[in-house]
Amino acid sequence: MNKRHLSTALVLGAAASLALAGCSGTANTDDGQTDAAGDVTCDTVTLGFLPSWTDGLSTAYLLENQLGALGIDVQMQTLTEAGPLYAGLAQGDVDIYPSAWPELTHADYMDEYGDDIEDLGAYYEGAKLTIAVPEYVDITSIEDLAGNADRFGGRIVGIEPGAGLTAQTQDVMIPEYGLEGEYELVTSSTAAMLTELGNAVDAQEDIVVTSWRPFWANEAYGLKDLEDPMGAMGEPEALHFLGTTGFSERCAEAAELIAGIQLDDADYASLEDMVVNEYGEGREAEAVEAWISENPNAFSTIIVE
Numbered sequence: 001m002n003k004r005h006l007s008t009a010l011v012l013g014a015a016a017s018l019a020l021a022g023c024s025g026t027a028n029t030d031d032g033q034t035d036a037a038g039d040v041t042c043d044t045v046t047l048g049f050l051p052s053w054t055d056g057l058s059t060a061y062l063l064e065n066q067l068g069a070l071g072i073d074v075q076m077q078t079l080t081e082a083g084p085l086y087a088g089l090a091q092g093d094v095d096i097y098p099s100a101w102p103e104l105t106h107a108d109y110m111d112e113y114g115d116d117i118e119d120l121g122a123y124y125e126g127a128k129l130t131i132a133v134p135e136y137v138d139i140t141s142i143e144d145l146a147g148n149a150d151r152f153g154g155r156i157v158g159i160e161p162g163a164g165l166t167a168q169t170q171d172v173m174i175p176e177y178g179l180e181g182e183y184e185l186v187t188s189s190t191a192a193m194l195t196e197l198g199n200a201v202d203a204q205e206d207i208v209v210t211s212w213r214p215f216w217a218n219e220a221y222g223l224k225d226l227e228d229p230m231g232a233m234g235e236p237e238a239l240h241f242l243g244t245t246g247f248s249e250r251c252a253e254a255a256e257l258i259a260g261i262q263l264d265d266a267d268y269a270s271l272e273d274m275v276v277n278e279y280g281e282g283r284e285a286e287a288v289e290a291w292i293s294e295n296p297n298a299f300s301t302i303i304v305e
Contacts, residue, residue, distance in 0.1 A: 042251035046075045048085045048094035052160070052190035054216060055239060056099035058268075058275045059123065061284040062261075063098050063241075065292065067254055069303040080189075081162040082106060090116035092244045095251075096258075103237040105129060105164035116245045121259040122238035124214065124268055129165050129233045131156070131173065132211040132223040134201050141227040142177050149182040151206045157196050158187040158210040165210050173232040185210075197221055214265070216272045260301035267298045 045067055049056040064074045077094060079085045086106070088094040090113035102110045102119070110117070131142050139148065156174075158166050170185050193209055194217055200207035201221050211223060218225075241258050248255035263271065271291050279287035296302060 042072060042254060044073045044075060045095045045251065045254065046077050046093070047096050047098055048077045048079055048088055049098055050080060050082065050085065050160075051078050052080075053099070054272055054276050055124075055127075055214060055268075056097070057284065058272045059098040059241075061275060061288045062271065062291075063096065063258070064285065065288045066257055066261075066303055070253055070257065072251075072254060081160060082109065082164065083162055086110075086113045086117070089113065089242060089244050092116075095244055095247055096120070097242040099123075100240045100242045101127065101164060101237060102240055102242065104234050105168070105237065108164075118243040118245050118247050120241040120243045120248065120255055121261070122240045123261045124239040124263050126213075126236045126265075127239050128213050128236040129168055130211045130213060130225040131169070131208060131228070131233065132218070132225050133206070133208050134197075135222045135224050136204060137206050137208075137224075139226065140224075141229065142173065142232070143229065144226070145179060145208065146177060146182065149179075152183070152208050154183055156183050156185045156208050156210065157193050158185050159190045159193050161187045165212060168232075168234060169210050172234075173228075176230050176232040194221075197223075214268050214272065216269075216276050219269075220277070257301045257303070261299045263299065267295060270295065271298075 047060045047063055049060040051057050060076065064076060067074050077088075079088075085094065085097055086109040089097050100106055102114075131145075133139065139145070145152070156169065158169060160166065166185065166187055174180055174183065174185065197207060197209055197217070198221065199205075208226075209223070211218060211225070213225070217223065241261070243255070243258075271288075274291045275284050275287040279290070292298075292302065
């Protein structure tokens with residue numbers, strides 16, 4: 001979740017191997033999907049998201065619920081890296097990316113694919129990338145990491161290698177704070193990072209991780225953001241819904257609904273907590289139903305069945 005630039009061949013190859021089904025059973029024209037009679041339709045929409053990035057997980061199921069209420073067949077396509085998702089979106093294999101960071105974190109992907117991507121609107125303001133430690137760790141700034149590598153085993157525990165957060169940490173933060181040679185950024189997956197974080201917190205051991213806001217784990221694990229006086233982790237940005245080019249023309253009603261979704265801190269926190277923690281994996285659709293029932297006025301165009 002900043003700037004990770006995969007090679008075009010790798011990204012396009014990975015995207016092609018997904019065999020995404022955003023336009024299955026229809027013919028494509030410049031106007032979008034058409035039926036056998038040549039009329040533009042919006043019968044099926046494919047949402048592409050990374051389940052381990054729970055901002056997108058939560059909003060994907062929120063959109064599944066709301067677009068389904070419009071009579072649209074929503075197909076959920078999970079991926080593991082942002083690069084193939086942007087490539088699939090640009091190629092029209094994915095119709096919507098339900099929680100993108102296009103302003104800063106995914107700016108390189110937008111530079112490469114943005115001509116074939118449509119911004120459907122921002123739903124959350126003030127998202128940011130962070131370096132964090134548990135509250136019991138007695139340092140307060142990224143500057144304090146220098147000279148303290150032994151306390152943290154010389155490791156900053158990160159997430160997916162292809163995440164923008166990974167590139168921002170490796171390529172910008174570590175050099176700017178002079179941490180090369182002292183710290184290794186360890187990457188694997190968000191789930192693996194959270195497992196290691198949970199074990200450290202249970203044992204009250206020192207650990208430093210890459211994180212972001214909004215993210216349910218900050219509260220669940222008692223994390224505090226380290227101050228970033230050099231601004232190496234970037235400025236706050238908005239989270240956006242992105243569509244493949246022509247989506248709002250083909251699916252005008254859906255695009256209007258999506259543009260009306262704006263969540264504040266309380267709304268977003270309650271949605272993510274209910275999807276990730278209260279209901280959990282396999283019950284995301286139930287979680288969204290429960291959240292809508294409890295928050296019928298969360299955004300202006302919400303559909304309550």
